[in-house]
Amino acid sequence: MLGSISPSIRAAYRGRFAPSPTGALHLGSLLTAIASYADARAHGGTWLVRIEDLDHTRTVPGAAAALLDTLHRFGMRWDEPVRYQHDRTSAYQTALAQLTAAGLTYPCGCSRTDLARNGRAGVDGTIYPGTCRYGLAANRPLRTVRLRTTAASLAFTDRIHGHHTQNIAEDVGDFVLRRADGIHAYQLAVVVDDAWQQITQVVRGADLLLSTPRQLLLQQHLGLAQPRYAHIPLLVDHNGHKLSKAQAAAPVDPQHPLPTLHHIWALLGQEPLPPVPSVTEFWARATSRWHCARVPAHLTLQIPTAISLCSFN
The missing domain is CATH 3.40.50.620 (HUPs)
Known part of the structure; x- marks a missing residue:
């Protein structure tokens, strides 16, 4: 319930999703995007998208536009213009x-x-x-x-994993x-950009949990505000391999978003939602039911046997 959300988090909440345009959005990245979006909306906050395309050697032409289109089809709406790291050198x-x-x-x-x-x-x-x-x-x-x-x-204290x-x-x-x-x-880039965009809450993958102290140190040296962090478990396949573009993880199918939204909602440990007729209705119900404390406090999260990868592509 929204009434259980801490006022200190709700005040001036600014979150973001920052994918790299190295290929199509896969299920693991979508899991993080949905958690980030749900957390921002549940706190009545602002949600931004930043394309981390600083490493031009890995950027795939057209990938950024495809990522944004996929997010849009899954019902996620950013509140300010999309920013690109290549403009921030x-x-x-x-x-x-x-x-x-x-x-x-x-x-x-x-x-x-x-x-x-x-x-x-x-x-x-x-x-x-x-x-x-x-x-x-x-x-x-x-x-x-x-x-x-x-x-x-x-x-620091992570909202999911506790004290580190x-x-x-x-x-x-x-x-x-x-x-x-x-x-x-x-x-360096992520610290500078989070401060520039006045990010107060970072919800991202657990592969970056060990990077957080380095970012805190840079924030201290540069005199920048420090966001709060919540690290979502990485999604792995049945062999324990992280779903990633580097391993050619299958992209999600933006043509049929509702089944995927419900599957990911369950993977994030949230209260099941009743069947809904549209993505808009999904988010209307999900926003009031999101609890970050329900997210499994694991570094990795395996796709359940009952849910095959073909369910998402």
């Missing part, structure tokens, strides 16, 4: 310059091969060993720009802010 450059002026970054000349050879395993990939922390080696050209981290723990603490220096290491190809890294 100067903002990322400004943020990086601010961090550099504060002495918080350094140039790095190490390759991925160097990192694999000299790094150690961390919670989210290989930890950079600090080879270039005190200066580039002779005759080694600049490849990336890294954030200089310190051994301090950052804590991470020591970034020990668990992640000095992470990249600008890549070797000149593209600004996701961690």
Whole structure:
């Protein structure tokens, strides 16, 4: 019921869905979109769409338009113009310059091969060993720009997974802010864009749970407001593989949205809805029944045996 929603969340709620245009929208991404949209609408908030197309090497022509069309057919309506990361490069450059002026970054000349050879395993990939922390080696050209981290723990409370603490220096290491190809890294771009769009609530996939402390750290360094976070379980197939465009997950069928909406609603642990004649009626009923606390507190969520992938395409 709406009456059970905390006034502190309802006030000035601004949420977003930020897909990458690397292919058609698949079921796992749709699950996140529906959770994000339902949470925003249940709190009487604003819901935005941001196309994260900064990495032009992975962008598929026409994918952004197809993603937006699919969201529209599933009844999701954004409240402000869609924004595109490719228009925001100067903002990322400004943020990086601010961090550099504060002495918080350094140039790095190490390759991925160097990192694999000299790094150690961390919670989210290989930890950079600090080879270039005190200066580039002779005759080694600049490849990336890294954030200089310190051994301090950052804590946050996820609305689904509860309290989390991470020591970034020990668990992640000095992470990249600008890549070797000149593209600004996701961690920097998402922080800058969320602040620019005044996002207060982030509902996204659990694959980004371990990234959150890095984003909190950047928000602190840049003097930006910190949103609250809720990380939705990743949808996996019967072999435990994440549904993703990289693994050629089947796209959802926008021609028949209602069955998929009901299936996803159940996967998100929500109270079953009665049969409805239209997508509009689905959302009219779903909005008043959404409870983030009902979402399973798992990092992954397997598609039930009774629901085959063919139900969604």
